[in-house]
Amino acid sequence: MKPIGLLAGWGRFPTLVADKARALGHRIVCVGIRGEADPALAGKVDAFHWAGPARLGRIIRCFKREGVQRLVMAGKIHKVRIMQHPWGLLGFWPDWRTIRFWYNRQRSSNSDDHLLLGIIDEFAADGLRVESALDICPELLVLPGVLTRRAPTAAEERDIQFGWHLAREMGRLDVGQSVAVKDRAILAVEAIEGTDSAILRAGQLCRAGGFVVVKVAKPQQDMRFDVPTIGCNTIESLHQAGGRVLAIEAGKTILVDGDETVALANRYGVTIVALEGTSADGHLAIPVASQPDRPGI
Numbered sequence: 001m002k003p004i005g006l007l008a009g010w011g012r013f014p015t016l017v018a019d020k021a022r023a024l025g026h027r028i029v030c031v032g033i034r035g036e037a038d039p040a041l042a043g044k045v046d047a048f049h050w051a052g053p054a055r056l057g058r059i060i061r062c063f064k065r066e067g068v069q070r071l072v073m074a075g076k077i078h079k080v081r082i083m084q085h086p087w088g089l090l091g092f093w094p095d096w097r098t099i100r101f102w103y104n105r106q107r108s109s110n111s112d113d114h115l116l117l118g119i120i121d122e123f124a125a126d127g128l129r130v131e132s133a134l135d136i137c138p139e140l141l142v143l144p145g146v147l148t149r150r151a152p153t154a155a156e157e158r159d160i161q162f163g164w165h166l167a168r169e170m171g172r173l174d175v176g177q178s179v180a181v182k183d184r185a186i187l188a189v190e191a192i193e194g195t196d197s198a199i200l201r202a203g204q205l206c207r208a209g210g211f212v213v214v215k216v217a218k219p220q221q222d223m224r225f226d227v228p229t230i231g232c233n234t235i236e237s238l239h240q241a242g243g244r245v246l247a248i249e250a251g252k253t254i255l256v257d258g259d260e261t262v263a264l265a266n267r268y269g270v271t272i273v274a275l276e277g278t279s280a281d282g283h284l285a286i287p288v289a290s291q292p293d294r295p296g297i
Contacts, residue, residue: 003027003046004136005063005071005128008037012256013133013140013229014074018044020137029066031059036077053077054089056119057097060126071123072133073225079112080192097122111174113218116225132223134254142258144250146287147272148265152245156212156271157286159184160247163214164275164284171218177228180243182211195230196237209242217252230272231256232264239268250274 004026008014014030018041021028028045032038034052042048049062063071085091089102101122107114120130134141146152152160163181166189170176176190180202187205190198195215202211215228230248238246246265253274255261265272275284 001025001027002069003029003067005066005068006030006045006133007059007071007073008032008041009073009075009077010036011075011229011233012231013254014038014041015044016140016256017072017074017133017136024136026136029063029068031062033075033077035081037075052092053081054092054094054098054102056101056122057095060097060123060128063128064126069127070129070131072131072136073116074133076194076229078194079115080194083192109174112226113174113220113222117222120224130224134223134227140254140256140258141251142248142253142255142274144274144276144287147255147262147274148270150266150269150271152212152247152271152273152286155183156245159212160214160245160273160275160286161284163212164216164247167214167216168219171216172220174218177217178213178215180206180211180213182206182208187211196233199234199237199241199243203241203243206242210244211242212245212247213238213243214247215253216249221252223252227254228252229254229256230261232261235261235264235268235270235272238270243270245271245273248272248274250276 004021006014006018006028008030015038018028029047030041030045031049031051032041034050047066051058082089107118123130159181162184163179167179170189178190178195178198180187180199188198188202199213217228273287275286
């Protein structure tokens with residue numbers, strides 16, 4: 001069998017993908033993005049290479065030299081680092097392939113979808129097919145229902161309903177995945193900073209706490225990349241900021257370390273509810289009670 005490539009960014013997701021792929025008998029070649037990927041991945045795969053975030057040519061060469069024909073992408077790349085560097089992309093010493101892609105390729109914006117679809121096209125030009133990491137570990141997609149002991153209150157349900165449609169619209173515009181809501185007023189909208197930072201910003205603006213965070217997939221979600229993901233870090237940020245509820249989209253949200261994440265939410269009194277989407281009349285069916293067979297309950 002040809003090896004499977006793993007392009008690894010930040011977070012636990014790449015490790016879970018590597019572990020599951022090895023358990024299924026696949027040979028894994030991993031390229032870790034320097035400054036993002038966990039160095040421990042090197043001990044979990046058959047071949048490991050580092051590449052800078054602006055070294056597209058090196059990434060392609062590493063995979064091709066190892067005989068990779070198909071690959072998956074897992075983990076976050078903090079694009080905000082490029083914006084914070086005084087030299088922008090040039091501060092990360094891009095190779096020629098990246099320079100050509102970044103400056104010469106025609107695209108309407110540098111939003112996540114446009115950039116990642118463009119990178120997938122670059123891989124395809126060299127015979128590398130990008131697939132969804134969730135084909136390897138579909139069990140990470142959260143099921144519908146209340147995951148925690150505590151269910152949302154009536155007031156929190158109204159905030160979920162209010163925030164859901166706004167979060168979907170932000171996703172359609174490829175702005176971000178999350179919004180924070182209190183009393184049907186928007187506290188924060190996620191943009192380039194990411195979900196955790198948006199949650200912390202909402203806490204700074206709402207010292208009383210008790211707000212709701214809604215995190216959904218884009219209506220046009222490509223399951224090969226940028227799939228909404230939550231885990232213990234999300235719950236820690238929500239608790240630190242004073243948030244009370246995390247509403248996510250069932251079947252399109254990755255739950256990393258599910259048992260630990262739900263147990264942590266229960267310890268903090270935070271509600272996690274996974275919803276299947278709107279009905280024909282635009283109404284969300286919100287579960288009213290937790291399910292006893294859920295992990296961590």
